[in-house]
Amino acid sequence: MRGSRDFTEPALKNLFAADFKIGAAVNPHTIRSQEHLLAYHFNSITAENEMKFESLHPEEHVYRFGAADELAAFARKHQMAMRGHTLVWHNQTTDWLFADGKGGPVSKEILLERLESHIHKVVGRYKSGIYAWDVVNEVIADEGEELMRPSKWLELAGPGFISKAFEYAHAADPQALLFYNDYNESNPKKRDKIYTLLKSLLEQGTPVHGVGLQAHWNLFDPPLDEIRAAIEKYASLGLQLQLTELDMSLFRFEDRRTDLKTPPAELLELQAQRYESVFRLLKEYSGVISSVTFWGAADDYTWLDDFPVRGRKNWPFLFDEEHRPKAAFERLAGLKV
Numbered sequence: 001m002r003g004s005r006d007f008t009e010p011a012l013k014n015l016f017a018a019d020f021k022i023g024a025a026v027n028p029h030t031i032r033s034q035e036h037l038l039a040y041h042f043n044s045i046t047a048e049n050e051m052k053f054e055s056l057h058p059e060e061h062v063y064r065f066g067a068a069d070e071l072a073a074f075a076r077k078h079q080m081a082m083r084g085h086t087l088v089w090h091n092q093t094t095d096w097l098f099a100d101g102k103g104g105p106v107s108k109e110i111l112l113e114r115l116e117s118h119i120h121k122v123v124g125r126y127k128s129g130i131y132a133w134d135v136v137n138e139v140i141a142d143e144g145e146e147l148m149r150p151s152k153w154l155e156l157a158g159p160g161f162i163s164k165a166f167e168y169a170h171a172a173d174p175q176a177l178l179f180y181n182d183y184n185e186s187n188p189k190k191r192d193k194i195y196t197l198l199k200s201l202l203e204q205g206t207p208v209h210g211v212g213l214q215a216h217w218n219l220f221d222p223p224l225d226e227i228r229a230a231i232e233k234y235a236s237l238g239l240q241l242q243l244t245e246l247d248m249s250l251f252r253f254e255d256r257r258t259d260l261k262t263p264p265a266e267l268l269e270l271q272a273q274r275y276e277s278v279f280r281l282l283k284e285y286s287g288v289i290s291s292v293t294f295w296g297a298a299d300d301y302t303w304l305d306d307f308p309v310r311g312r313k314n315w316p317f318l319f320d321e322e323h324r325p326k327a328a329f330e331r332l333a334g335l336k337v
Ligand code: HAH
Pocket: 048, 049, 137, 183, 214, 216, 245, 303
């Protein structure tokens, strides 16, 4: 780990200061192990897990804000912006929320009341620290003709829970920018479904201000022309865009190889070329893209270690395991418009 005096490269946040914020997902461990790197290169953070429903609200009458507060204090200490992630999701949500306490499912009315009170409490608490929230995460179905993914939310409350969540969040903090966030966002079929959802929310007058492109990408996918088409399509709705969870896996999604213990030079070179072309494209759209957040900061820690392939490390970021700039960083530092 490098101390703050060792940074001689230009700061990432300054390289893109005229374009968008540069963020990283953090957790209570990485705000310590990566503190200098984060403070030097990034001007925004997102809690990787600590603001999800199961972390903040494990039981009906119990909120646990300790870890989330620590991350918010880190942002304050380093004068960074903070995004909130995430209020409504089908994962990492505790079972009590959907249960009536007598062994059955909760009614729609009570589920929505619980949602309102959760959002009120959480968004209210971080009003001064969090400028943007992922209000609803991943409700669109990946495959098939169905628009929405099956979930407890859909089953018990019907599709109306989506607008309700945005309305509750807007009431709790009228200043906050409210996002719909999803992955595979550049895939043409899923993109069109996300667009359909957003368009209908806007037509209903739902307070949605932006779309989060998670951007869990790899060296080969999605193709640049699909990323461009997705940006254009979402922007045509008049929404602002943010890349919310960017990483650049060295492996195709279907690739199961587990033999690599260090990243091969040729893959790091491909990664550098890929980051360069992606950021060249993002800069073209800096008028509509307000922030680019990586889902981590350096290769010593990524959620992609062991996921989706057990026993496989990944190296998706611009900084290596020692927090030194990789070839990909050098390419971004050399980007000329
Ligand atoms: C994201 N889902 C989530 O938004 C984020 O909260 C989490 O920490 C990591 C990734 C992406 C995803 C997934 O988790 C599983 C399958 C597909 C996509």
